[in-house]
Structure formats: structure tokens, C-alpha cells
Amino acid sequence: xxxxxxxxxxxxxxxxxxxxxxxxxxxxxxxxxxxxxxxxxxxxxxxxxxxxxxxxxxxxxxxxxxxxxxxxxxxxxxxxxxxxxxxxxxxxxxxxxxxxxxxxxxxxxxxxxxxxxxxxxxxxxxxxxxxxxxxxxxxxxxxxxxxxxxxxxxxxxxxxxxxxxxxxxxxxxxxxxxxxxxxxxxxxxxxxxxxxxxxxxxxxxxxxxxxxxxxxxxxxxxxxxxxxxxxxxxxxxxxxxxxxxxxxxxxxxxxxxxxxxxxxxxxxxxxxxxxxxxxxxxxxxxxxxxxxxxxxxxxxxxxxxxxxxxxxxxxxxxxxxxxxxxxxxxxxxxxxxxxxxxxxxxxxxxxxxxxxxxxxxxxxxxxxxxxxxxxxxxxxxxxxxxxxxxxxxxxxxxxxxxxxxxxxxx
Amino acid sequence: xxxxxxxxxxxxxxxxxxxxxxxxxxxxxxxxxxxxxxxxxxxxxxxxxxxxxxxxxxxxxxxxxxxxxxxxxxxxxxxxxxxxxxxxxxxxxxxxxxxxxxxxxxxxxxxxxxxxxxxxxxxxxxxxxxxxxxxxxxxxxxxxxxxxxxxxxxxxxxxxxxxxxxxxxxxxxxxxxxxxxxxxxxxxxxxxxxxxxxxxxxxxxxxxxxxxxxxxxxxxxxxxxxxxxxxxxxxxxxxxxxxxxxxxxx
Numbered sequence: 001x002x003x004x005x006x007x008x009x010x011x012x013x014x015x016x017x018x019x020x021x022x023x024x025x026x027x028x029x030x031x032x033x034x035x036x037x038x039x040x041x042x043x044x045x046x047x048x049x050x051x052x053x054x055x056x057x058x059x060x061x062x063x064x065x066x067x068x069x070x071x072x073x074x075x076x077x078x079x080x081x082x083x084x085x086x087x088x089x090x091x092x093x094x095x096x097x098x099x100x101x102x103x104x105x106x107x108x109x110x111x112x113x114x115x116x117x118x119x120x121x122x123x124x125x126x127x128x129x130x131x132x133x134x135x136x137x138x139x140x141x142x143x144x145x146x147x148x149x150x151x152x153x154x155x156x157x158x159x160x161x162x163x164x165x166x167x168x169x170x171x172x173x174x175x176x177x178x179x180x181x182x183x184x185x186x187x188x189x190x191x192x193x194x195x196x197x198x199x200x201x202x203x204x205x206x207x208x209x210x211x212x213x214x215x216x217x218x219x220x221x222x223x224x225x226x227x228x229x230x231x232x233x234x235x236x237x238x239x240x241x242x243x244x245x246x247x248x249x250x251x252x253x254x255x256x257x258x259x260x261x262x263x264x265x266x267x268x269x270x271x272x273x274x275x276x277x278x279x280x281x282x283x284x285x286x287x288x289x290x291x292x293x294x295x296x297x298x299x300x301x302x303x304x305x306x307x308x309x310x311x312x313x314x315x316x317x318x319x320x321x322x323x324x325x326x327x328x329x330x331x332x333x334x335x336x337x338x339x340x341x342x343x344x345x346x347x348x349x350x351x352x353x354x355x356x357x358x359x360x361x362x363x364x365x366x367x368x369x370x371x372x373x374x375x376x377x378x379x380x381x382x383x384x385x386x387x388x389x390x391x392x393x394x395x396x397x398x399x400x401x402x403x404x405x406x407x408x409x410x
Numbered sequence: 411x412x413x414x415x416x417x418x419x420x421x422x423x424x425x426x427x428x429x430x431x432x433x434x435x436x437x438x439x440x441x442x443x444x445x446x447x448x449x450x451x452x453x454x455x456x457x458x459x460x461x462x463x464x465x466x467x468x469x470x471x472x473x474x475x476x477x478x479x480x481x482x483x484x485x486x487x488x489x490x491x492x493x494x495x496x497x498x499x500x501x502x503x504x505x506x507x508x509x510x511x512x513x514x515x516x517x518x519x520x521x522x523x524x525x526x527x528x529x530x531x532x533x534x535x536x537x538x539x540x541x542x543x544x545x546x547x548x549x550x551x552x553x554x555x556x557x558x559x560x561x562x563x564x565x566x567x568x569x570x571x572x573x574x575x576x577x578x579x580x581x582x583x584x585x586x587x588x589x590x591x592x593x594x595x596x597x598x599x600x601x602x603x604x605x606x607x608x609x610x611x612x613x614x615x616x617x618x619x620x621x622x623x624x625x626x627x628x629x630x631x632x633x634x635x636x637x638x639x640x641x642x643x644x645x646x647x648x649x650x651x652x653x654x655x656x657x658x659x660x
Contacts, residue, residue: 072574076573076574077573153571153573154575154576157527157576158529158575158576159527159529159576160529160553160576163544163547163548163551163552163553163554164544164553164554164555165553166531166553166555166563166578167555167557168560168563168570168571173557177541177544180541181541181545184541
């Protein structure tokens with residue numbers, strides 16, 4: 001059938017002018033044999049009856065794939081994609097080999113050498129004094145270093161895969177569309193629930209307190225597209241709107257994709273467990289209690305009677321009331337003044353510095369014996385904050401650190 | 411009625427479609443439904459309504475969807491005068507027979523483009539209806555652009571998209587205005603790139619650069635919903651025929 005048409009067309013080729021280049025600047029004309037082009041251009045050519053000509057007139061991807069013709073754009077993309085794939089393969093191979101060499105160098109097992117171990121090894125072998133971490137020597141898997149690219153956005157016939165391709169940022173606008181769709185569905189569901197006179201389930205609600213929305217850069221990385229500030233603000237608005245709806249939990253997965261968890265809570269991992277001494281009493285020791293020039297350590301023993309020992313002496317170690325109050329304050333605040341024993345060794349500094357150091361040490365040790373609620377209150381009260389203030393130096397030309405000679409207007 | 415159906419069977423009478431306006435209170439579809447064997451015999455392009463899209467709607471459907479409401483008299487674009495029926499209490503009313511006429515042509519064209527595997531792109535810049543338009547495009551397997559129009563998408567496509575890009579073969583504007591003052595740049599750009607366009611033109615719109623203007627309401631959600639359903643149906647019919655044809659010939 002195809003061959004018959006080819007024969008017929010030979011006569012026509014002699015009569016008509018050969019067609020112009022089948023490639024125009026912005027519209028790709030798919031490469032076909034000259035036969036088909038002729039039938040497309042001239043409507044007055046002798047038309048044979050039947051479906052043969054209709055088939056030749058159709059420029060569709062099914063017939064294309066049968067004839068195995070690829071458009072120029074697709075060819076160019078395939079070449080580039082192939083080159084990139086080969087490049088990535090070599091990089092990944094080199095990385096794997098390099099990791100094993102590094103493990104051998106460090107004397108560790110190559111099989112169980114994680115990325116963290118790699119980072120440590122590089123830091124050890126190539127010590128760098130550069131301030132910016134990104135400028136220091138690093139060895140990471142190639143996927144992290146080389147930016148992600150988009151796959152072919154259109155098929156062989158030139159039809160884009162994504163329905164929002166012509167907007168230029170299909171992934172981003174798809175996210176916006178999905179968010180709008182979810183909002184509408186949430187409203188519909190809410191209406192249904194109200195009609196059935198039911199109430200929302202209090203257990204299943206979205207908890208967004210321990211996470212934040214992704215930043216603009218992170219979103220750009222997720223979508224592999226660049227976004228303007230305005231678009232990012234719009235994105236946040238829409239997601240906030242969705243998250244604020246009562247039935248937002250139905251779209252938890254969608255929302256979680258764009259939330260980053262905050263850094264782990266400060267004390268969750270850090271509170272030490274008390275050890276047990278010979279008498280079977282629980283105790284916690286805090287070293288490095290500092291305040292001004294005072295340095296010391298504090299030990300709290302748990303089932304106790306409220307005994308306080310400072311450098312072997314009683315609370316009368318401090319002569320002034322204020323220092324004694326500072327030492328007692330954390331115990332009174334938590335209500336543990338008769339429940340624990342305190343033992344501290346302190347040196348350096350004066351009464352204010354030493355008492356401040358002991359106070360911090362007691363509060364820091366009490367974390368292990370106190371519940372979360374009281375812990376929060378202690379934090380709010382400032383008991384757990386290290387006081388880093390030091391004496392400020394005297395400057396030349398001035399009598400003190402801040403004091404200046406009398407200011408004269410003229 | 412019999413005379414007209416006889417006339418319609420002849421090829422040369424494509425131009426006498428205008429005769430269907432003889433009854434301005436018509437609520438029946440203007441063309442008679444064509445039988446299956448007649449459809450099979452003629453080639454798609456020769457037939458006035460190969461995909462039978464004229465049966466998709468009636469003038470009453472247009473009225474119920476409030477397609478006949480225009481804007482106020484003060485905002486009338488002079489080029490829209492031929493499409494008006496009149497005005498009532500300061501609001502302009504479209505002549506739904508003319509609208510039906512244009513809409514049929516537009517749907518027919520859409521179905522043919524879909525039959526040939528063309529890329530169809532929907533445009534809408536009205537925030538109220540944009541979501542529905544995107545959904546329609548998604549469901550019909552075509553493309554949509556309801557966002558801010560960057561300058562060179564059509565005219566500088568190779569540079570914008572990085573690779574040699576195939577542009578849409580048909581642009582359907584469900585709203586030709588960008589905002590109250592400006593027309594959508596894509597109307598002019600499609601004309602520049604010789605892409606045929608279908609546009610729902612309201613009383614304040616300029617229909618000049620649009621290949622198949624469809625005078626009608628472009629703001630009311632019910633009207634937009636009707637248009638979306640109609641275009642989706644036309645596209646799906648075209649694609650169905652195409653699949654059938656390809657399967658027959660494989």
C-alpha cells in the first residue's frame with residue numbers, strides 16, 4: 001500500500017517543485033518521506049479513493065513509531081540524556097571505589113563505611129582552615145553534587161508529557177493545582193459531614209507544631225525548577241490555607257511533602273541518666289560549671305535530706321546572703337530542697353562567680369530528677385542558661401570599659 | 411425541514427448553514443442527525459459535522475447557563491455589535507442563535523484538531539474559573555495555561571524551553587482578557603505564530619485576532635462550566651474516532 005503510493009508520487013514529484021525544508025523555526029515539522037509532504041501541501045493532487053491517503057495525511061505518533069522516525073528535538077534530547085547518563089555512571093563508579101580506598105586508608109571495614117565516616121575521614125586527611133563549610137574538601141555521592149535535571153518533557157511526536165508544560169514551570173503549578181483541588185475536596189467533605197450531623201474526629205488532626213514550610217531554595221530543589229519570590233509567597237499562602245482547614249488531615253501526605261521538621265528539641269536527647277553509687281543512691285555530676293572566673297563541679301544525690309556541701313564546708317562557705325540565695329534558688333524553685341543532697345567543689349573567682357556557677361550546676365543536674373513540665377519552667381526562669389558574661393577590658397583613653405571622661409559640648 | 415436536510419447532503423452547501431437562523435426561537439438543534447453509513451462514506455473534512463458535535467448542546471442549554479449575559483452598555487467593544495440581541499436595563503444581551511452558530515463551528519474545529527492529534531491549549535486568566543479550566547484540560551488529555559504569561563512562550567519558545575518545542579495547534583481562550591484593560595498576549599502571539607484560536611468573547615473583548623470567536627458570557631461559572639464540558643466532549647469524540655481509525659488500520 002505504501003509502495004503503490006510511492007510509485008504514484010514519483011510522477012507528481014516531476015511535476016511539482018520539491019517542497020521547502022520541512023523545518024520551520026518554532027514549529028517542528030516531523031521528518032517524513034517526501035511522499036507524505038506532498039499530500040499534505042497540495043489539496044488538489046489526484047486523490048485515490050479509500051483510506052490510503054487518509055493514513056498518509058495523518059501525522060501521528062502511532063504511525064511514526066511504526067516507521068521508526070524520530071524528530072530532531074527528540075534525537076538531540078536522547079543524545080544529551082545518553083551522555084549525561086554515562087557521565088553519572090562513571091562518577092558513581094569512581095565514588096564507590098574511592099569510598100572503599102578511603103575505608104582501607106582509615107583501617108575500617110569497607111562494607112560498613114557510611115557517609116558520616118567518609119566525612120570524618122576527609123576532615124582528618126585534608127584538614128582545612130577555610131571558614132565556609134561548602135568550600136572545604138568534600139566527598140559526596142554524585143547525585144548530591146551534580147544538580148538534578150529534568151527528563152525528556154515531550155514524547156516522540158513532540159507532545160509534552162505534562163499538561164502544564166506551556167506555563168514553563170509545570171511541577172510548581174501542578175503543586176498549586178493539587179493544593180487548590182485538595183482545598184475544594186476538603187470543603188466538599190466538610191459539607192457531607194455537616195449534612196450527616198457528625199463532628200470531626202478530635203484524634204486525627206494535623207500536628208504542624210514541630211515543622212516549618214520548606215524554604216524557597218528547598219522547594220526549588222524538590223521541584224527542579226526556579227521560582228520567583230512572589231510565586232513562593234503564593235505557594236505558602238495556599239498551603240497555609242489548606243493546612244488550616246478542619247479536614248486537612250485527609251491530605252497529610254501532600255502537606256508533609258512540603259514541611260521540614262525543626263531541629264530536635266533541646267533537652268530530649270541531652271538529659272543524662274543518673275548513675276548509682278555504692279549505697280544505691282542515684283547521682284548526677286555536672287562538670288565545667290563556670291561563671292566569671294569560677295570553675296567547679298556539682299554532684300546531686302537523689303534520695304537525700306537537703307544537705308549542701310561546698311568544698312567540704314556547709315552553706316556558710318558563703319558569707320553573704322545573696323550568694324547563699326543563689327545556691328538555694330534552683331532547689332526551692334523545683335521543690336527539691338529536702339529531697340536531694342548537693343556536693344560541690346569550686347575554685348577560682350569570687351563569691352558571686354562561685355555561687356552563680358554552683359547555681360547553674362545544681363539546675364543542670366536537677367534535669368535528670370525533674371519532669372518535663374518543671375523542666376520547661378526552669379528553662380523559662382533562666383536557670384538552665386549558662387551566663388557567659390565576662391569582665392570587659394578597659395580601653396585606652398578611658399578610665400574604664402565604658403566610662404569616658406566628661407563630655408564637653410565645646 | 412426535509413428540504414434542508416436534502417440540501418445539507420450536498421458538498422457545496424456548507425455555506426448555507428446560515429439558513430438555520432430562520433427560526434430565532436428554535437430550541438431544536440439546527441442540523442439533522444446524520445446516519446452512521448453516511449458518516450463513514452464521506453471523508454472527515456468534507457462532512458459539515460463529522461463528529462456530530464452539533465448535538466452536544468441546544469440554545470436552551472446556553473440560556474440556562476447564562477451565556478447570553480454581557481457586560482454593561484458603557485464597556486461595549488464596537489466589534490461586538492453584530493453579536494448582540496439588544497440590551498435590558500443597561501445590560502447587553504447576546505443573540506444566542508449567533509452564539510450557537512459560532513459555537514458549533516468552534517466545536518467542530520476542535521474535534522477535527524483532536525482527531526488529527528493536535529496539541530490544544532486552554533487559556534483562562536479569571537481566578538474564579540481557572541481551576542476548572544485546568545481540570546478540564548487534564549481530563550481531556552490536553553494542555554492548559556491559566557497563569558502569568560511570560561513574554562516569549564510562543565515567539566521565543568526554543569529559548570524559553572531550552573529545546574526545540576512543538577507549539578500548540580489550537581488555542582482555546584475561555585477568557586480573552588488578562589484583566590479589565592488588556593487582552594491576553596497569547597491572542598496576539600497565536601496570530602503571529604499562525605496558531606488558530608477559539609475564543610469566548612464577551613462584550614468588552616476584541617474578537618478581531620481570534621479565528622473562531624464565540625460571543626458569550628466569559629465570567630459566570632455556570633457558563634464556563636458549560637463551555638468546558640462542551641470542549642472536553644468535542645475533544646474526546648475526536649480522539650475516540652482517531653483511536654478507532656488507528657486500530658482499524660493497524
